[in-house]
Amino acid sequence: MRFSILSSIAALSASTLAFAQITPPVYEETxxxxxxxxxxxxxxxxTCGSQLAAExxxxxxxxxxxxxGxxxxxxxxxxLCGQCYTLEYAGAFLTIRVVDTAETGVVTTKGAYxxxxxxxxxxxxSVDARVLEGPTSC
Known part of the structure; x- marks a missing residue:
């Protein structure tokens, strides 16, 4: 019984570690x-102008x-056109709506930045901001 419990705990720990390695936080140059x-x-x-015009x-x-962008x-x-994301940098959060392309990473308005x-x-x-999904509307 003891071996079974220890094996289960080890397997759970390994699968949790594997999951954590599969989904690292995503950071983008902002x-x-x-x-x-x-x-x-x-x-x-x-870039998403036609979709925005349709809205x-x-x-x-x-x-x-x-x-x-x-x-x-x-x-x-x-x-991705029109999707909402939340950026996090140094404890500050900012919700954005993606409406354009960017050469690299994420590009916002000066005020939002x-x-x-x-x-x-x-x-x-520029800063490396963590990109979080959602909210569903912004």
Whole structure:
């Protein structure tokens, strides 16, 4: 009986360790761009512009919440278009809506980036933020 219990505990510990190794936290280089500054710009400047237009948005400023580009978006029909994610950096959390592509990592508006980085002076060029799923809407 003792051998059976010890074997079960060892197997459970090994499977828990294996699961932890399979799903490490995802960190992305996060920065900001002035591309999203012109709130009167047409959503057509965004990779996901056609989807946003279909939802009734015509300008960048009309899109609610914090918008961002994400390097994993490669085309206008990407399933990631419009998805919401939460970024975490140094204990601060920021919800973003992915609406565009990015050369690398995640690119937000300057205001959102300043919020995420705690309004540091000077503003860091980029930070490695942890990417968390959800919420389902933002």
């Amino acid at each position: 920065s900001f761009s002035s591309k999203y500054t012109n709130t009167d710009a047409s959503v057509d400047i965004l 009734g948005y015509t300008t960048v400023g009309a899109i609610p919440g914090n918008i961002a 994400f390097a994993n978006i490669t085309s206008a029909d990407s399933s 300043e919020t995420l980085t705690g309004n540091q002076t000077p503003i860091p060029t």
